[in-house]
Amino acid sequence: MSKLPELESATIDRVIEMAWEDRTPFAAIETQFGLSEKQVIALMRQEMKQSSFKMWRERVTGRKTKHLAKRDFLEAIFKSQNQKT
Numbered sequence: 001m002s003k004l005p006e007l008e009s010a011t012i013d014r015v016i017e018m019a020w021e022d023r024t025p026f027a028a029i030e031t032q033f034g035l036s037e038k039q040v041i042a043l044m045r046q047e048m049k050q051s052s053f054k055m056w057r058e059r060v061t062g063r064k065t066k067h068l069a070k071r072d073f074l075e076a077i078f079k080s081q082n083q084k085t
Contacts (some may be wrong), residue, residue, distance in 0.1 A: 004039055004046070012047060014082065019044055020056065022063065 005015065007015070015033055018024045019040055026037040045053050 004042055005034070007033075007043075012043065014045060015040065016047060018061070022059075 011033065015029060015035060018029050018032075019026075026040060028041055029035055030037070041057075044056060048056065
């Protein structure tokens with residue numbers, strides 16, 4: 001399991017929110033919070049009930065929109081006002 005940095009509660013909540021969003025790639029989470037995909041997965045496993053974590057993993061595994069390299073589009077990406085970059 002990847003070592004997680006100390007994060008404030010509000011930061012954890014925002015990372016979880018972004019991880020649940022279908023169109024927010026892991027790269028955006030890494031840019032904004034410095035967490036790799038493995039660290040996001042570890043955080044989700046730590047913070048969620050087991051059943052919720054399993055449901056989330058099934059949704060994001062292989063999903064093109066969660067990985068910039070797999071996307072066949074780059075334009076028309078929604079950017080939240082809460083997002084730093």
